[in-house]
Amino acid sequence: MSGLIEHTLRGGWTPSGAAAAPLSAHALRWLRQRIGLAETTTPAVPASLLDAPSSALPEAARADLASVVGEQHVRTGAAERLGRAGGLSYQDLVRRRDGLAFAVPDGVVLPADPAQVQQVLECCARHDIAVVPFGGGTSVVGGVAALRGDKPAVLALDLCRLDRLVSVDPVSRIAVVQAGMRAPELESLLAAHGFTLGHFPQSYERATIGGFAATRSAGQASAGYGRFEDMVQGVRLATPAGEWRLGAAPASAAGPDLRQLAVGSEGSLGVITEVALRVRPAPERSRYEALVFDDWQSGADAVRALAQSRVLADVTRLSDVDETEVQLEMSGGAKAGALRTFLRARGIRRPCLLVLGWDAASREELKQRRELTLAALRGHRHVRLGRAPGEAWRSHRFSGPRQRDALLDRGVCVETLETATNWAGLGELRSAVRTALVRTLTSRGRAPVVMCHVSHAYETGASLYFTVLAARDADDPVGQWQRAKRAAGDAIAGRGTITHHHAVGADHLPWLGEEIGAVGEVVLAAAKNAVDPTGILNPGKLIAPAR
Numbered sequence: 205m206s207g208l209i210e211h212t213l214r215g216g217w218t219p220s221g222a223a224a225a226p227l228s229a230h231a232l233r234w235l236r237q238r239i240g241l242a243e244t245t246t247p248a249v250p251a252s253l254l255d256a257p258s259s260a261l262p263e264a265a266r267a268d269l270a271s272v273v274g275e276q277h278v279r280t281g282a283a284e285r286l287g288r289a290g291g292l293s294y295q296d297l298v299r300r301r302d303g304l305a306f307a308v309p310d311g312v313v314l315p316a317d318p319a320q321v322q323q324v325l326e327c328c329a330r331h332d333i334a335v336v337p338f339g340g341g342t343s344v345v346g347g348v349a350a351l352r353g354d355k356p357a358v359l360a361l362d363l364c365r366l367d368r369l370v371s372v373d374p375v376s377r378i379a380v381v382q383a384g385m386r387a388p389e390l391e392s393l394l395a396a397h398g399f400t401l402g403h404f405p406q407s408y409e410r411a412t413i414g415g416f417a418a419t420r421s422a423g424q425a426s427a428g429y430g431r432f433e434d435m436v437q438g439v440r441l442a443t444p445a446g447e448w449r450l451g452a453a454p455a456s457a458a459g460p461d462l463r464q465l466a467v468g469s470e471g472s473l474g475v476i477t478e479v480a481l482r483v484r485p486a487p488e489r490s491r492y493e494a495l496v497f498d499d500w501q502s503g504a505d506a507v508r509a510l511a512q513s514r515v516l517a518d519v520t521r522l523s524d525v526d527e528t529e530v531q532l533e534m535s536g537g538a539k540a541g542a543l544r545t546f547l548r549a550r551g552i553r554r555p556c557l558l559v560l561g562w563d564a565a566s567r568e569e570l571k572q573r574r575e576l577t578l579a580a581l582r583g584h585r586h587v588r589l590g591r592a593p594g595e596a597w598r599s600h601r602f603s604g605p606r607q608r609d610a611l612l613d614r615g616v617c618v619e620t621l622e623t624a625t626n627w628a629g630l631g632e633l634r635s636a637v638r639t640a641l642v643r644t645l646t647s648r649g650r651a652p653v654v655m656c657h658v659s660h661a662y663e664t665g666a667s668l669y670f671t672v673l674a675a676r677d678a679d680d681p682v683g684q685w686q687r688a689k690r691a692a693g694d695a696i697a698g699r700g701t702i703t704h705h706h707a708v709g710a711d712h713l714p715w716l717g718e719e720i721g722a723v724g725e726v727v728l729a730a731a732k733n734a735v736d737p738t739g740i741l742n743p744g745k746l747i748a749p750a751r
């Protein structure tokens with residue numbers, strides 16, 4: 205066990221904030237000119253000035269919980285509670301950075317193993333206390349907001365002590381892992397057995413296995429290794445109705461696949477305590493490179509060709525013109541200028557960057573896979589940039605959240621949203637979301653930067669991931685983003701899914717009914733009623749309260 209994670213009030217991805225990835229003078233100049241950023245800095249309010257409301261956890265409940273997990277593992281101090289107060293969306297960060305109102309749990313409980321999680325839930329059901337399962341706390345959709353629903357108190361159930369690799373079956377290639385294990389720790393433990401999970405979301409450094417399973421996460425190498433639910437062979441949950449184990453075999457015809465009810469249940473149907481995961485041999489070789497297409501549609505057509513020919517690279521990531529421009533500007537002015545000249549000379553005026561990355565067991569396998577991918581791109585006009593930009597992308601693949609800290613310090617409204625749809629509707633969906641974001645975030649004649657990329661491609665369609673940079677409305681930063689998000693959500697509804705991998709949480713709930721239908725909502729509510737009849741599990745997330 206690696207010991208407890210000490211969460212403190214989070215105003216960014218790292219405690220050092222912007223210092224971890226400072227913006228260059230060139231990037232700052234470019235931002236000022238593009239989005240009309242003021243010259244001022246906008247540091248976070250010191251955590252010492254923020255106070256938690258006093259805990260509403262009844263003493264009888266606290267004592268009961270302590271008898272299960274031990275006195276030191278029921279915490280009601282302000283620092284502990286503020287540290288689990290919400291996730292890492294822009295709204296969450298701005299609320300905490302600016303000292304605006306946000307929900308704080310009444311206590312934090314830290315069980316040691318699946319049996320204790322089960323007992324904690326039974327205890328909370330007895331005392332009618334709401335429970336928010338808390339993994340890495342990286343939710344960007346309000347999934348770990350400390351909402352209490354109709355309950356008098358709410359607890360953050362922090363799973364960080366469930367951090368064991370329970371077993372590795374090298375014959376079947378299955379690893380059983382406790383839910384609170386963080387992704388980097390799991391990768392290093394699997395490496396000792398010669399395996400990898402291959403799940404590398406941008407939140408890799410902080411997120412947990414239970415969180416991935418609870419949200420149907422998708423990593424950067426999803427084209428090769430699959431989405432998280434593709435990796436889940438079995439799952440063990442604690443529920444107020446009792447323990448639930450699913451996944452006796454890799455495939456089964458024993459009725460609907462109930463694993464898929466547990467995976468993606470976002471803490472509303474149970475607390476995931478263990479996951480049996482499909483693992484693969486760690487790659488001996490890997491190679492990343494970059495290509496450029498002239499405009500979005502040519503690039504999207506090329507990625508569709510790769511997906512439909514089933515020769516996608518493990519990492520296949522296509523940036524649109526705006527995202528490509530920002531990548532160039534953030535990486536430095538002179539280099540960007542030289543590259544533009546080089547591309548213009550080759551007829552590329554609206555560059556869209558495609559990063560491809562392959563993992564393989566041998567040099568031969570790598571060569572073969574790469575050749576198949578590149579062969580499918582013949583006929584799709586592009587310019588190859590070689591390995592350097594591909595490898596640069598790989599080495600900075602987890603630095604986005606640090607860069608966000610730096611942007612937050614400079615008064616930028618910086619947020620992302622994602623969706624997916626079929627290839628036939630992808631162009632329309634992208635335009636509709638772009639238009640909604642530009643319309644709602646244009647202020648004083650300055651339009652925001654709206655970037656988009658495809659990083660998860662399928663034979664029938666792809667995801668779209670948008671990143672927005674706008675000058676922050678200092679008077680109403682939360683309202684500014686909420687208006688933009690509402691407009692984007694309305695543009696998505698009916699054209700695609702409201703979420704491809706961030707999950708529903710509280711923030712996407714207004715659109716869920718339109719996506720799954722009234723019958724779908726009734727089915728989800730019935731499942732909840734069966735496992736959580738008094739509604740203590742994560743109120744206000746995924747499943748709307750009964751009207």
Ligand SMILES: Cc1cc2nc3c(=O)[nH]c(=O)nc-3n(C[C@H](O)[C@H](O)[C@H](O)COP(=O)(O)OP(=O)(O)OC[C@H]3O[C@@H](n4cnc5c(N)ncnc54)[C@H](O)[C@@H]3O)c2cc1C
Nearest residue numbers: 339340341342343347405406407412414415421422471476
């Ligand atoms: C900078 C940044 C980048 C991101 N990049 C990606 C990305 O590339 N791909 C991606 O898929 N997501 C991404 N996310 C979103 C987020 O990291 C994922 O949703 C992740 O799966 C959450 O894991 P977590 O352990 O932090 O879960 P948490 O944030 O702690 O919880 C997420 C939800 O799952 C529930 N939950 C957590 N653990 C359990 C459990 N054991 N049992 C039951 N319910 C549980 C919570 O109650 C909550 O509803 C990103 C987030 C940030 C901030």
